[in-house]
Amino acid sequence: MTTRPGLVSWHELRLQLSAVLPDENRSLGIPPACYADDELLALEQNAVFHHGWVGLGRADRWADTGDYSAIDIGGVPLIVMRSKSGALKVFANSCRHRGSQLLSGDGNCKKIKCPFHWWTYDLDGRLKVYPRMENAVDFDPDKFGLVEFAVAVEHGFVFTSFEDQPPAIAEWLGDFDRFHQPWGINHWKTTRVREFEVDCNWKTFIEVFNEYYHLPMVHPESINWLYPEPDAVDAVSGQYATQFGATEGAAALMQDTQQYALPTARGLQGREARGTRYTWIYPNLTFALSQDSMWMYQAFPLSANRCRAIQTICFPTESVALDDFSERAEYYYQRIDAALDEDLPFLLRQQLGLNSKFALQGRFGALEPSVGKFAYWYSQQMLKQLSLT
Ligand code: FES
Numbered sequence: 001m002t003t004r005p006g007l008v009s010w011h012e013l014r015l016q017l018s019a020v021l022p023d024e025n026r027s028l029g030i031p032p033a034c035y036a037d038d039e040l041l042a043l044e045q046n047a048v049f050h051h052g053w054v055g056l057g058r059a060d061r062w063a064d065t066g067d068y069s070a071i072d073i074g075g076v077p078l079i080v081m082r083s084k085s086g087a088l089k090v091f092a093n094s095c096r097h098r099g100s101q102l103l104s105g106d107g108n109c110k111k112i113k114c115p116f117h118w119w120t121y122d123l124d125g126r127l128k129v130y131p132r133m134e135n136a137v138d139f140d141p142d143k144f145g146l147v148e149f150a151v152a153v154e155h156g157f158v159f160t161s162f163e164d165q166p167p168a169i170a171e172w173l174g175d176f177d178r179f180h181q182p183w184g185i186n187h188w189k190t191t192r193v194r195e196f197e198v199d200c201n202w203k204t205f206i207e208v209f210n211e212y213y214h215l216p217m218v219h220p221e222s223i224n225w226l227y228p229e230p231d232a233v234d235a236v237s238g239q240y241a242t243q244f245g246a247t248e249g250a251a252a253l254m255q256d257t258q259q260y261a262l263p264t265a266r267g268l269q270g271r272e273a274r275g276t277r278y279t280w281i282y283p284n285l286t287f288a289l290s291q292d293s294m295w296m297y298q299a300f301p302l303s304a305n306r307c308r309a310i311q312t313i314c315f316p317t318e319s320v321a322l323d324d325f326s327e328r329a330e331y332y333y334q335r336i337d338a339a340l341d342e343d344l345p346f347l348l349r350q351q352l353g354l355n356s357k358f359a360l361q362g363r364f365g366a367l368e369p370s371v372g373k374f375a376y377w378y379s380q381q382m383l384k385q386l387s388l389t
C-alpha cells in the first residue's frame, strides 16, 4: 500500500497533482494532503488566493459610505470598505506605522483609526492623523497610506486581486455572462449574511455544495425530493464551474412550506424559471441561483482543517418590496440552514478521514462533475506554483 508521511514529499505531491485530469471521468481527486497538511497551506495560498481574482461577497453588503468588513483571505487580513466616492475599496488591514490590525468584524466608520497609536486614515486609505511624529525626519504622510488592492464588481459580486497587474476580470470570468445573465442578479438584494467557522478544509465545504451525489444519503427527508437528475455540467471558458438542474417547486423551500414561495424573478423564462443553477467561481465563492432566490457561500482557510464560512442570501428587489417578504423569507432561511446543518456532520467526518496519512486520492462519480472540474483547476494552480518554488 502507498502511504504518505505526515508531510507528503514534494515529488510525491507533484505526481499526485499530475494525476488530476481535465476529464473528471478519468481523473483522480485532489491529493488528501491538500486537505489536511498545514505544511502545504502557504503553497496553496500562493497558488490559489494570491493569483487572479478572489470573491469577497455581494456589493450591497457594504451599501453605505463607511460600511466595512474585515476579511482574511489566504493569510492576508483585508478591509473591504465603501469609500466616500461610492466606490468599493479593498485595503490591507495592516497599519502603516508598526503593522497593527486596524479593523475587525463588520461595522460603519467615518475614518480608520488604528487602536495602537491612533494613526488615522480616511475612507480612501490616506493617512490624515499621526500623533507625535515631529521628530521623524522627512516624514511624508502621503507615502504612508494604506496598501490598496484591485477591485472588480460583476453581477453584484465583488472581487479583489493581490496581483499588481491582475488579468482583466472579463477574461477571468470568461463566458460567465452567458449562463447567468437571465436572472439579472446585479440588482438583487442581500437580506441576510451569517459567518461561522467549521472544522473542515475550505475546499470540502464548497465541494459538498456543488454535487448532487450526496443528496439521497445526507438529505433524504429534507431536500432530496426537490432535485431530479440535473443537466450535464456546462462547458465553460472562465475560471468557474456551473451546472443547471430543474427542480420540483422552489428549491430554497421545504416541501411543506412551498406555499410561501416568492415570485419568479422578472424576465426568467422556460427551464430557468423552474430550476437552480449551481455555480462555483474559483477558488472559493459558490452560489445556488433559483428562480426566486440566491444563496451563496464563501469559505476561507484558517488552517488545513478549519475554515471560516460566509453565508449570504439574496432575493430579487421586487420580492424584497412585498409587504409579507420578511415572513416568507424566514421559510427560505430555515430551509437553507437546515440543509447546511445536515451537511456539517458529514464534513467533519470527511475531515477526520482526510487527516489520516493513509488517505489516498479517490475517483469522481457521475453526479459530482463540478467537483472534478475544480479539482483539475486547483491542481493546475498548485503545479504552476510548485514549478515557481
Ligand atoms: S501600529 Fe498603528 S498607530 Fe502604531
Ligand SMILES: [Fe+2]
Residues within 6 Å of the ligand: 208, 209, 214, 218, 219, 339, 342, 343
Ligand atoms: Fe448538502
